[in-house]
Amino acid sequence: MCVAFLGLTREVRVRYAGGVLCLLLLLGGSPSSAVAQRFLTDDPLWHDPDRMDMPFPEPTPSDHGIGPLEFFERSFGVRGDYAVPATNVNTVGGVPNSSWYTNRHYRSSMSRAALRRGPNQEPGPSSRSRWRVVDLGGNGELPRATIRDTTGRAFRILFDAPAHPEMATGAAMISSRLLHALGYNVPQHWLRRVRVERLVPEPESGVTQSRVDSLLTSAAQRPDSTYRVLATRISSVERRIGPFQFKGTRADDGNDVFPHEDRRELRGLRVIAAWIHHSKIRPRHTLDVGMRVEGRRFVRHYLTDLHLTLGSAGAAPKSEWSGHEHVLELGRVFERIGTLGLSGGDWAEIEPPNNPAVGRFGTGGFDPRAWRPEWPNLAFQRTTPADAFWAAKKIRNFSCQDLRAIVSTADYSSAEVADHMVRTLLARRDAIGQAFLDWGGGLDRFAVRSGRLAFKDLRAAHGQAPDTLQRTVKWRAYDNRADEVSSVLARTTSSQEAVPLPNYSPSHLRASLVTPRAGTTHVFVRQTEQGQASPGGRLRRRVVGVDRTAPSTAQRP
Secondary structure, three states: OHHHHHHHHHHHHOOOOHHHHHHHHHOOOOOHHHHHOOOOOOOOOOEOOOOOOOOOOOOOOOOOOOOHHHHHHHHHOOOOOOOOOOOOOOOOOOOOEOOOEOOOOOOOOOOHHHHHHOOOOOOOOOOOOOEEEEEEOOOOOOOEEEEEOOOOOEEEEEEOOOOOOOHHHHHHHHHHHHHHHHOEOOOEEEEEEEOHHHEEEOHHHOOOHHHHHHHHHOOOEOOOOOEEEEEEEOOOEEEEEEOOOOOOOOOOOOOOOOOHHHOHHHHOHHHHHHHOOOOOOOHHHEEEEEEEEOOEEEEEEEEOOHHHOOOEOOOOEOOOOEOOEOOOOHHHHHHHHHOOOOOOOHHHHOOOOOOOOOOOOOOOOOOOOOOOOOOOOHHHHOOOHHHHHHHHHHHHOOOHHHHHHHHHOOOOOOHHHHHHHHHHHHHHHHHHHHHHOOHHHOEEEEEEEOOEEEEEEHHHHOOOOOOOOOEEEEEEEEEOOOOEEEEEEEEEEEOOOEEEOOOOOOOEEEEEEEEOOOEEEEEEEEEEEOOOOOOOOOEEEEEEEEEEEOOOOOOOO
């Protein structure tokens, strides 16, 4: 009963109050007093209890993507104005750690070594020992196989196409590090160089040496006769379940309670996908796996096939239209029919980078608001300004040095290619900041320090607005039960990134920070006495809530 009530509470109240509510239910009490409060004593919560012990779902036999009717509806229908907020956020608008997402680089800066290491938590396969090939082929045009190393661990390996050496493998190395730092679950990725004699068939598998040799004929070979190999692995998998969808929930997973189209990390993924040009993203490039941790069985959700990011479509570069249109858009079809095929959109005029290792990844024609994947999905179509701001602030947090460290893991043979990747990621990062960081005034990282409400002006920090911009701050008392505010207690105007708290002692205060032409951020501060035995003593103050709004002219992402 306790678990069922927790699930209901999470969906209806868009927050987490499980511990208090379950205790009340078990003791026979009424949860109404707890539910009536907007902010509970443990807010904001940073952990989603979605890793409770549950039976593993049955494997999904295939990619149950969108059907033809749904595809046409999403591609050709009029997109609604989705103002409904994401449902899995905490009271400060963050995404708690879960089986989907882990707060990493933005919340606590990762070292350059950690950025380079990315998702890798164990040693990769040694290229000095033999790899036993247990399976060949798979979906996709690039040569690939499954091998076991001397430790008995299984790895999936992938080769570049001869016409585009380093393109697919380099894209996977870079994007795996970026997505991991951004908080997503991705497989471990390693680059290796192997000689043909290191790849030996496993006799019991049915794989023969001639089939291995045939596989290598379609792989890019280096001048020293070695092959550049991308090895991937997900550790501790007890069951491969199959792809997840960008809508609904998995009915046979008791931990999956938030509709996927309303998860902020999936809505915000639209902006992140635009950054790394993951235009081919669709359910078939995701994977749910059953894990067992400390005796608990639960599902963890992964983004896979990252060799299809940046300029790579696998064996060839991405198409010119990729990222600009869906695979089929009726308006574009009629436009081209009417112009006898002469109208191809602005993207048709963009010259691709002249290097086979880059593919089609640049800054020409990049508009983060207009970017869209080849295949429409409901989570991306429901992205709100709040979701876009959440993603943009994390993307904009990467420094040039961070990106250079991550790009170095691709081990490009040309310094020119590495420089192009860094410059492109920086330029697309900046464009995303310009497009989405205005939301609510672009303020974040709120905390109470030394009697002042401190914060970060992200737009000023990233050179998008002057640091002398004056904002108005209004303080009111906030009734946590009635969800009402008092008249203005104090009003100041300041350009500083810290403002003094008023000398009033209600249980909650609300500060409204109004930034000219950018919007308003409401910040809620809880005030409690340091000790119950000393009423009237010093107050302990903590930020427990953040709401952002924008001027009526704000554009939707």
